[in-house]
Amino acid sequence: MAMSTEADGLFELDEPEPAAAGGSPAEPARATAPLAVRMRPRTLDEVVGQAHLLRPGAPLRRLVEGGAAASVLLYGPPGTGKTTIARLLAGVGSRHFVALSALSSGVKELRAVIDDARRRRDRLDQQTVLFIDEVHRFSKTQQDALLGAVEDRLVLLVAATTENPSFSVVSPLLSRSLVLQLQSLTDDDVRSLLRRAVADPRGLGAAVELTSDAENALVRLASGDARRALTALEAAADGVAGTGATQIDVPAVERAVTEATVRYDRQGDQHYDVISAFIKSIRGSDPDAALHYLARMLVAGEDPRFIARRLMVHASEDVGLADPTALPAAVAAAQVVALVGLPECRLALAQVTVHLATAPKSNAVITGIDEAMADVRGGATGAVPAHLRDGHYAGAQKLGNAVGYRYPHGTPEGVLEQQYPPDALVGRDYYRPTGRGGERVLAERLPKLRRAVRGEG
Numbered sequence: 001m002a003m004s005t006e007a008d009g010l011f012e013l014d015e016p017e018p019a020a021a022g023g024s025p026a027e028p029a030r031a032t033a034p035l036a037v038r039m040r041p042r043t044l045d046e047v048v049g050q051a052h053l054l055r056p057g058a059p060l061r062r063l064v065e066g067g068a069a070a071s072v073l074l075y076g077p078p079g080t081g082k083t084t085i086a087r088l089l090a091g092v093g094s095r096h097f098v099a100l101s102a103l104s105s106g107v108k109e110l111r112a113v114i115d116d117a118r119r120r121r122d123r124l125d126q127q128t129v130l131f132i133d134e135v136h137r138f139s140k141t142q143q144d145a146l147l148g149a150v151e152d153r154l155v156l157l158v159a160a161t162t163e164n165p166s167f168s169v170v171s172p173l174l175s176r177s178l179v180l181q182l183q184s185l186t187d188d189d190v191r192s193l194l195r196r197a198v199a200d201p202r203g204l205g206a207a208v209e210l211t212s213d214a215e216n217a218l219v220r221l222a223s224g225d226a227r228r229a230l231t232a233l234e235a236a237a238d239g240v241a242g243t244g245a246t247q248i249d250v251p252a253v254e255r256a257v258t259e260a261t262v263r264y265d266r267q268g269d270q271h272y273d274v275i276s277a278f279i280k281s282i283r284g285s286d287p288d289a290a291l292h293y294l295a296r297m298l299v300a301g302e303d304p305r306f307i308a309r310r311l312m313v314h315a316s317e318d319v320g321l322a323d324p325t326a327l328p329a330a331v332a333a334a335q336v337v338a339l340v341g342l343p344e345c346r347l348a349l350a351q352v353t354v355h356l357a358t359a360p361k362s363n364a365v366i367t368g369i370d371e372a373m374a375d376v377r378g379g380a381t382g383a384v385p386a387h388l389r390d391g392h393y394a395g396a397q398k399l400g401n402a403v404g405y406r407y408p409h410g411t412p413e414g415v416l417e418q419q420y421p422p423d424a425l426v427g428r429d430y431y432r433p434t435g436r437g438g439e440r441v442l443a444e445r446l447p448k449l450r451r452a453v454r455g456e457g
Contacts, residue, residue, distance in 0.1 A: 035234035036227045038202045039193075041084050048226065049189040050081060050182055060180055064088050071150050071157035073135070073165045073174070076182025079225030082160035083133065085180075089158055090129035096120055097129050102137035107145045114149045121154065128155045135159035136168035143170045150176050184224025191219055193226055194233055208237050209247045217253045232257045275310060283318045287357035294353050304345055308334035311352055322362035322437035329355050360437025368430040375425070382422025417455040427454065 041047045044054060044064055053060035063070060064085075072089065074082040090097035098113050117128035130149075132138070149155045150173065157177065161168060165179055185193070197203035198210050210218075214236070222229035235256035236248045245252075278293035297307060312330040319326040329352045336348035391402025406418050419426060433439035433446060450456070 034231070035197060035203055035237075036230040039197050039200065039230060040087070041081075044088060047081060047084065047088075048193050049185040053180055053182070059178060060085065063178075064092060071153075071155075071177040072159070073169060073177045073179045074158065074160045074182060075165050075179060076162070077184050077224065078162060079222075079227035079229075080182040080184060081226065082182060083131070085182075086129070086131040086158040086160065089156070090131070095127050095129045095156070097131065099131045099133070102132055102134040102142075105132075107142055110142065110145045114154060117149065117155045127153075130155040130157050132157070132159045134161065136161040136163040136165070140170055143173050147172050147176070185222070185226055186224070187219050190222045190224065190226065190229050191215060194218055194229060197230055197233060204233075204237055207246065208240060211247060211249045213250045214248045214253050217250050221253070221257060275306075278307075279310060279314055279318075282314055282353065282357045283361065285357055285361065287354045290353050290357045291350060294349060298342075298346055298349075304337045304342055304349060305334070307349055308337045311349070311356065314356060315352075317366045318361055318363055319356055319359045320362040320365035320439070321442060322434060322439045323359040324438050326356055326359050360439075362434045362436055362439050364431055364433050364439065368432070372430045375428070380424055382424040384422065385419050387418075388420065413452070415449060415452045417453060420453070 044061060047054060050060070052058065055061070063072065072085075074085055076082060086099075087097065096117075098116075100109060100113065113128070113130055117130070120126045120128055135143070146155075146157060150157050159169075159177070165174055169177075194210065194215055198208065199206050210233070218229055218232055218236075221232055232253065233248075236252045239256045240246065240248055240252050274293055274296055278290060278297070281287075281289035281293060294307065298304070308330070312327065312334055315326040315330040333345075333348040333352040337345045340348075386400045387402060387404040387406075389396070389399075389401035391397060391405075397403060406416055408414050408416055408418075410416075421428065429450070431446070433442040435443050
């Protein structure tokens with residue numbers, strides 16, 4: 001496979017080189033390369049995890065083994081093999097491989113690659129594989145610049161993203177590509193990867209021994225991310241080598257990695273997945289799970305104002321009047337976030353999280369307002385009853401405004417019979433309190449109020 005390097009220039013027309021067996025890049029990684037690079041799979045059989053894409057007849061296996069010319073969007077968490085798969089796809093036949101990062105490339109670089117791909121096709125009959133990492137960071141204009149080349153198969157696009165492409169990739173490009181979703185590696189996958197890296201000559205070459213407890217620590221640290229697992233292993237191996245030892249134990253891992261960085265993309269799917277799990281845990285009255293997700297967000301650097309806003313919404317949406325103190329508590333926490341900030345505001349966020357999770361639940365408020373808005377959007381409005389209209393301007397009474405209005409405070413009970421909704425909505429009930437928490441009292445009182453106001457006895 002012909003590779004673009006700094007030595008030969010990105011767009012120099014080099015003759016195609018034969019691919020290594022199995023469709024892997026022809027040039028092995030240098031011994032000085034990071035362990036994660038040296039251990040990059042050279043064939044599909046070396047890929048760990050992603051069984052749903054690699055089983056016989058699965059889309060990815062057909063693409064690599066059959067050499068199909070389809071552009072691909074690889075979507076999944078970090079460290080799941082997106083770059084590896086791109087290189088395996090490029091290794092089929094004598095394709096030319098070009099890698100761009102959306103962080104440092106623009107339309108100019110894209111057009112240069114496309115022009116070079118056209119020359120390679122016309123002069124060498126060679127197809128170009130264009131790998132774009134973090135394609136979700138490309139603007140719409142930049143993504144649109146790819147459409148013609150992808151449509152004509154001038155380039156075989158392999159794009160990687162940690163975000164759901166349905167939201168981050170333009171529809172025309174999405175419709176021209178096969179979307180393959182990669183999953184986080186399982187603990188067994190990571191364990192297999194670590195053992196291979198320790199034994200393989202490309203890796204540590206059995207120069208060190210990894211204890212069982214240290215292996216378990218690295219598996220936990222990885223959180224399904226192969227790159228993180230290998231990076232931590234390499235750091236631990238370098239640490240013990242510096243002391244002349246040959247065994248990696250738990251203290252060696254702890255010295256190499258002081259804190260397990262939580263995998264959490266503030267702009268991507270995990271941002272939405274974790275906050276969704278957070279709210280659903282509160283709704284499900286599980287304060288322990290809710291605190292776990294709160295901790296994940298805080299450790300990962302999530303904006304505490306975002307968390308506070310979601311708690312305020314949740315206080316009305318899922319607790320409501322079952323606990324009338326829920327919303328004031330959430331607002332108070334938001335004020336602590338604004339006035340105090342981190343790290344101290346974590347206490348207020350944790351307090352209101354536990355408050356909401358353990359509070360009685362009711363969605364009667366959101367159900368009521370949503371039903372009312374649905375009726376309004378559906379045309380069920382009608383004129384405001386004349387006796388409720390504004391009567392504070394000259395000529396209002398001549399129009400019948402405010403005539404006949406009865407002042408509730410003029411009665412001993414403070415409630416009297418009077419029509420308040422438009423004619424079309426008389427008798428329509430929107431708010432239906434539950435029998436939980438503070439709404440238990442409202443559930444008993446509201447029917448009496450309705451009967452009095454509607455003159456039903």
